[in-house]
Amino acid sequence: MNINAIQGSIGIGKAQELQRPEQVQAAPQEQASAKKPQQAPDEYTPEDKADHAPIGLYRVVQEDGAPKVEFDDPEKAPEPEKEARDVTTMDTGKVDREIKRLKEKQEKLSQQIGREQDPAKKEQLERELSQVERELAKKDNDTYRRQHAVVT
Numbered sequence: 001m002n003i004n005a006i007q008g009s010i011g012i013g014k015a016q017e018l019q020r021p022e023q024v025q026a027a028p029q030e031q032a033s034a035k036k037p038q039q040a041p042d043e044y045t046p047e048d049k050a051d052h053a054p055i056g057l058y059r060v061v062q063e064d065g066a067p068k069v070e071f072d073d074p075e076k077a078p079e080p081e082k083e084a085r086d087v088t089t090m091d092t093g094k095v096d097r098e099i100k101r102l103k104e105k106q107e108k109l110s111q112q113i114g115r116e117q118d119p120a121k122k123e124q125l126e127r128e129l130s131q132v133e134r135e136l137a138k139k140d141n142d143t144y145r146r147q148h149a150v151v152t
Helices: 005-009 014-021 022-034 093-115 119-139 142-147
Strands: 058-063 068-072
Touching: 093 119, 093 142
Parallel strands: none
Antiparallel strands: 058 068
């Protein structure tokens, strides 16, 4: 059979497989080894004793040639130095002044209503008083103070 005839009927790749069967058999083995990643062996790296934090373990140490059991007590560990922290304060002075101003306005309107003789003017003052009371009810609580406090 002619190689050119084989290539024409089954394709070039199949013809090459027919020509070199030993290479075809070696290729799957090479592919299988290429799929496995090479793993590096594990290594033990000793650490300095000063670098680790105590975690409450027992260990054997050599002292004057004799083994001794030592306990790594986390409660006797030296405390790390505390860093200077920024102090955060919440100032509610502005909100308190606003509430105080509303209470004074409420008291002033109540006094004016008691003295007023004109019914139309008295009705106007009562509307203002009810508006101030609603605003005061909304603002005179801890939630409002916290939300509108100045943080420094």
